[in-house]
Amino acid sequence: ESLVHWPTQKMNLFQSVTSALDNTLASDPTAVIFGEDVAFGGVFRCTVGLRDKYGKDRVFNTPLCEQGIVGFGIGAAVAGATAIAEIQFADYIYPAFDQIVNEAAKYRYRSGNLFDCGNLTIRAPWGCVGHGSLYHSQSPEAFFAHCPGIKVVIPRSPVQAKGLLLACIADQNPCIFFEPKILYRAAVEQVPVEPYTIPLSQAEILQEGSDVTLVAWGTQIHVMREVANMAQEKLGVSCELIDLQTILPWDTETVCKSVVKTGRLLISHEAPITGGFAAEISSTVQEECFLNLEAPISRVCGYDTPFPHIFEPFYIPDKWKCFEAIKKMINY
Amino acid sequence: MAAVRSMNKMYGVCFHVVRQTAGLKVSRLLQHRAFRVGAVQRQQPFDSTLEKPQFPGASADFVDQLDFIQPNVISGIPVYRVMDRQGNIINPSQDPQLSKETVLNFYQKMTLLNTMDRILYESQRQGRISFYMTNYGEEGTHIGSAAALDPNDIVFGQYREAGVLMYRGFPLDLFMAQCYANADDLGKGRQMPVHYGSKDLNFVTISSPLATQIPQAAGAAYALKRENMNRAVICYFGEGAASEGDAHAGFNFSATLECPLIFFCRNNGYAISTPTNEQYRGDGIAARGPGYGMLSIRVDGNDVFAVYNATKEARRRAVAENQPFLIEAMTYRIGHHSTSDDSSAYRSVDEVNYWDKQDHPISRLRHYMTTRGWWSEDDERSWRKQSRKTVMEAFERAEKRLKPNVELMFTDVYQEMTPGLNKQRESMWRHVQQYKEHYPLDLYDK
Secondary structure (H helix, E strand, O other): OHHHHOOEEEEEHHHHHHHHHHHHHHHOOOOEEEEOOOOOOOOOOOOOOHHHHHOOOOEEEOOOOHHHHHHHHHHHHHOOOOEEEEOOOHHHOHHHHHHHHHHHHHHHHHOOOOOOOOOEEEEEEEOOOOOOHHHOOOOOHHHHHOOOOOEEEOOOOHHHHHHHHHHHHHOOOOEEEEEEOOHHHHOEEEEEOOOOOOOOOOOEEEEOOOOEEEEEOOOHHHHHHHHHHHHHHHHOOOEEEEEOOEEEOOOHHHHHHHHHHHOOEEEEEEEEOOOOHHHHHHHHHHHHHHHHOOOOOEEEEEOOOOOOOOOHHHHOOOHHHHHHHHHHHHOO | OHHHHHHHHHHOHHHHHHHOOOOOOOOOHHHHHHHHHHOOHHHOOOOOOOOOOOOOOOOOOOOOOOOOOOOOOOOOOOEEOOEOOOOOEOOHHHOOOOOHHHHHHHHHHHHHHHHHHHHHHHHHHOOOOOOOOOOOOOHHHHHHHHHOOOOOOEEEOOOOOHHHHHHHOOOHHHHHHHHHOOOOOOOOOOOOOOOOOEOOOOEOOOOOOOOOHHHHHHHHHHHHHHHOOOOOEEEEEEOOHHHOHHHHHHHHHHHHOOOOEEEEEEEOOEEOOEEHHHHOOOOOOHHHHHHHOOEEEEEEOOOHHHHHHHHHHHHHHHHHHOOOEEEEEEOOOOOOOOOOOOHHHOOOHHHHHHHHHHOOHHHHHHHHHHHOOOOOHHHHHHHHHHHHHHHHHHHHHHHHOOEOOHHHHOOOOOOOOOHHHHHHHHHHHHHHHHOHHHOOHHHEOO
């Protein structure tokens, strides 16, 4: 990768987000960041220092109103500003669902390309965090995957987060960027200080393998890495691990090419299994790779319950559940 | 008296200013500033020796009488007007004294809109276009406000503001093209009729969901404020849409974020079949403005000069002071909600006739013109004939035109074509080639 020789700094995931936002405010005079509590630095510290550095007209609090935050963001983008909206938790994005699905996603299409809100990026903390329960743990990507016109992106690490976020900001389509909150402090890497982008809609093969394709995104990639190691050590099974990165539009080519090679697919996500994004991947892969499949496609996901508090260790698709699923596929 | 006193307390000095019948030229800037800034006193040090409340959330005095503030709907916020129902100027200082050319243009745009409405409504009844919404009775709100703006001001509308677009110069051919969804439609045939848009004329394309434009207008105004190029935003919506959460969001954001924005509410008495007494219980929409810290006024929407004056002053101050203004234009929806509605199901013909005959923006302006010898019966006859002719000619041209190329079903979903959509597009053409006798390809551009 060409990033290898760039000067880097040790950053955790929230710091890599701050770095991306800092780069953006520095280079784009129209860029503004807004949402609840972003002015003092944000509840997850993603915007620390930015208001002092760039001014209160560029980094500012809004009233507590998600439909307003996204609606305001759409309007600012339509008028030519680079609008970066923060939703405090992905669990609270739903009041903005109408603005996202009926407005942002359809702005360019319905106006015959006279108007668009491509300059809008929405960021939200996402996924389980150990104690988040129903309303601080959700992974709502599947709701938005069903919406042509927006892009949905989920990073697995600080280096990915900065590159993908900058790609979303640069992308001329409205993007939703979900940030795995459990990784905000836990994930630490050497991250380039200068801006860079990682392509959207390109899945990344993290390790090559020949027996099973593993597809995941965000936090679950780290679980799957361990699963791949367990499969190799205990079963002698070689896994190909793919980070989807962009949920919509998703890279069907990379995934299908891998399944043609391995003949087995395991997809895993925290979100409930029914209607979860694994269902879309599974459906497409069976259409494209039917004759290559050695076993039914396996999905290891959250149960069809709201995200529970005290039962989280039983709820999440942990490495044991994934390992067991691989065993079943190999022995099919 | 007690009710008025409490009203003053609740609304601060805003209410006081609105009650003045003296000219809009009198600027109560300082008092408004005091009211607005007073709400942001949280930086003051707390001092418990003072008998004044120290709460960060409100700037007020203590009171030891238990009194609920009475919402005043019997004699609510008064209606500003310049002309009486017959078109006579009431207070000469309020006559904007526009030139004959300007006033004639107002009149011709209102009547041209009316003519286009009649023809397109009929065309839907005849199955030529799929849907239509008329603007009968509200022409004054469109033309009066549009004329008070700068051409570079951005317009966010709801769906009953075609006169704003017409005033700005949107050609009949393009109105027709959108309604017919033909190959000339700027919107590329994707939306139902009356969902107009024009980048050149700074009129953001209409969408069907109600009130979604309201917080968007706040965002656009904020961006324009940062650009500092003397541009404002106007945002139109009906009294029904004002019930949506997005309206509350937009009002609150525009006030807290200090946006140069005019909220223009067309209160026309009905949201489809729902009358205003089922839409709200307070004093209309204007009374909500002060609740957000916003300067507000209620005007006679059928008085094009009242609409003009209020919009002009609101625009001037919105940009100069970076704050939003709320104008509630009272009017009446003379037509049905749309071609899918028959309003005789929920209101009497007598009620509709009253507004059509006794309080119509077009006839009031005509009277103003004829009083000054600016418009005669002959002028009226020949203008009606000419405007009908130009509308019919545009109509016939639009009807003959092919529909847009079916390729355009797949473009502009994203800025770029995606591999997935490309595959679907190819699949569609393969299918249509194979089953071509079942698809109306001849109607579409190649």
